[in-house]
Amino acid sequence: MSTPRALITSVEVTPVAFADPPLLNSVGVHEPYALRAIVVVRTDAGHYGLGETYGDETHVARLKRAGEFLVGTDAFNINKIAERVAESLADDSGQGGHGTGGMVTTTSLEDRVLSAFDVAALDIQGKVLGVPVSTLLGGAVRDEVEFSGYLFYKWAGHPGYADDQWGAALDPSGIVAQARKMVDQYGFKALKLKGGVFPPDEEAAAIEALREAFPDILLRIDPNGVWNVETAVRIGQRLEPVLEYLEDPCLSIEDNAQVRKQVNLPLATNMCVVAFNDLPPAIKAEAVDVVLSDHHFWGGLNRSRLLAGIAQTFDLRLSMHSNSHLGISFAAMIQLASVTKNIDYACDTHWPWKKPEDDVIVPGVLSIAEGKVKVPTAPGLGVELDEAALARMHQQYLDAGLTKRDDTSYMQSINPEYELQVPRW
Ligand SMILES: O=C([O-])C(=O)C[C@H](O)[C@@H](O)C(=O)[O-]
Numbered sequence: 001m002s003t004p005r006a007l008i009t010s011v012e013v014t015p016v017a018f019a020d021p022p023l024l025n026s027v028g029v030h031e032p033y034a035l036r037a038i039v040v041v042r043t044d045a046g047h048y049g050l051g052e053t054y055g056d057e058t059h060v061a062r063l064k065r066a067g068e069f070l071v072g073t074d075a076f077n078i079n080k081i082a083e084r085v086a087e088s089l090a091d092d093s094g095q096g097g098h099g100t101g102g103m104v105t106t107t108s109l110e111d112r113v114l115s116a117f118d119v120a121a122l123d124i125q126g127k128v129l130g131v132p133v134s135t136l137l138g139g140a141v142r143d144e145v146e147f148s149g150y151l152f153y154k155w156a157g158h159p160g161y162a163d164d165q166w167g168a169a170l171d172p173s174g175i176v177a178q179a180r181k182m183v184d185q186y187g188f189k190a191l192k193l194k195g196g197v198f199p200p201d202e203e204a205a206a207i208e209a210l211r212e213a214f215p216d217i218l219l220r221i222d223p224n225g226v227w228n229v230e231t232a233v234r235i236g237q238r239l240e241p242v243l244e245y246l247e248d249p250c251l252s253i254e255d256n257a258q259v260r261k262q263v264n265l266p267l268a269t270n271m272c273v274v275a276f277n278d279l280p281p282a283i284k285a286e287a288v289d290v291v292l293s294d295h296h297f298w299g300g301l302n303r304s305r306l307l308a309g310i311a312q313t314f315d316l317r318l319s320m321h322s323n324s325h326l327g328i329s330f331a332a333m334i335q336l337a338s339v340t341k342n343i344d345y346a347c348d349t350h351w352p353w354k355k356p357e358d359d360v361i362v363p364g365v366l367s368i369a370e371g372k373v374k375v376p377t378a379p380g381l382g383v384e385l386d387e388a389a390l391a392r393m394h395q396q397y398l399d400a401g402l403t404k405r406d407d408t409s410y411m412q413s414i415n416p417e418y419e420l421q422v423p424r425w
């Protein structure tokens with residue numbers, strides 16, 4: 001049998017927008033539309049591979065440039081793809097955002113750009129060989145992946161727009177009502193509250209209200225690093241009896257290490273360990289217990305497997321982080337979680353926050369029931385591109401007039417007094 005090859009003939013990068021509710025966080029509030037970039041890699045034999053990543057215009061420009069460097073490369077050679085991506089970035093100063101709204105800022109530029117191409121190449125390989133991506137990554141260890149319900153403080157609707165179906169959640173009873181809806185609809189067995197919005201004692205009270213309303217559900221809170229050590233220790237100790245883990249109470253490795261010594265809870269992060277070079281200092285400082293992996297900034301699925309190996313070696317546990325995303329990213333997250341034995345917590349997803357009709361994949365493959373998603377077994381990622389939907393969502397991007405995620409400026413346009421502060425409490 002000859003060695004399989006799939007020469008890349010073209011790369012298309014299309015920014016898209018989809019409706020997003022006014023979700024509050026430590027840097028402001030989500031805008032009426034979230035942005036993503038959809039990557040379609042085509043090959044000489046007529047296959048296509050899909051990738052999805054951040055949609056800020058600087059990131060889209062980098063993806064387009066990297067795409068030009070990939071024409072003629074074999075989709076079976078991801079090491080070569082990584083080399084070409086690095087070449088495309090050789091003169092890049094690294095300036096400009098990429099799509100996490102200024103929250104996760106120290107990730108590797110090369111890994112961020114590589115990620116969508118690694119996913120697309122694996123999708124192609126799977127289609128050529130007739131196997132799912134999970135098989136290419138060593139084989140599934142589970143056929144369903146568990147997700148957590150991602151709760152947000154939120155307004156009833158964006159100013160100037162009608163209220164959305166979720167309604168307002170600005171206090172403990174609003175959060176409990178939101179959780180009730182999520183649990184009823186999706187059957188989640190774990191819930192995460194996005195904190196860093198209100199004074200920490202109010203957020204702790206929301207967690208305690210969730211505990212009372214859902215005695216059997218695992219709980220987490222994530223203030224995105226805006227608590228100082230003293231606050232994090234006080235609130236962490238208060239919530240010791242109720243939390244599964246405490247996520248990014250403080251921003252730095254050093255501060256989280258201090259918190260970890262004084263709070264009897266696992267600490268998780270997607271802010272102070274976001275690239276391979278963060279691992280040695282974090283491990284040395286014993287700063288965290290759980291790394292929230294995210295293939296969008298860890299360099300794709302192959303490099304996320306590398307992270308899983310390092311985590312296993314150093315006794316770190318793994319869960320998964322999520323930004324607002326569509327179905328291609330969801331399929332990639334599910335394939336990765338299906339092969340990663342030490343992702344042993346329910347993974348985060350923003351999936352419930354988008355409208356079902358807002359997607360670029362043919363619907364019907366991915367759905368959450370009992371808090372879980374079945375791992376697709378069709379070749380590649382297991383999802384197909386809906387070309388008409390891609391065109392429609394690109395038009396939505398043009399009409400929305402947004403070129404980057406900027407939760408802070410949007411918040412300031414509504415509340416001019418709003419200021420960024422880290423730590424805030
Ligand atoms: O776990 C996290 O830190 C996140 O999911 C970061 C996201 O940007 C989240 O805060 C959001 O969507 O507002």
Ligand SMILES: [Mg+2]
Pocket residue numbers: 222224247248269270271321
């Ligand atoms: Mg987080």
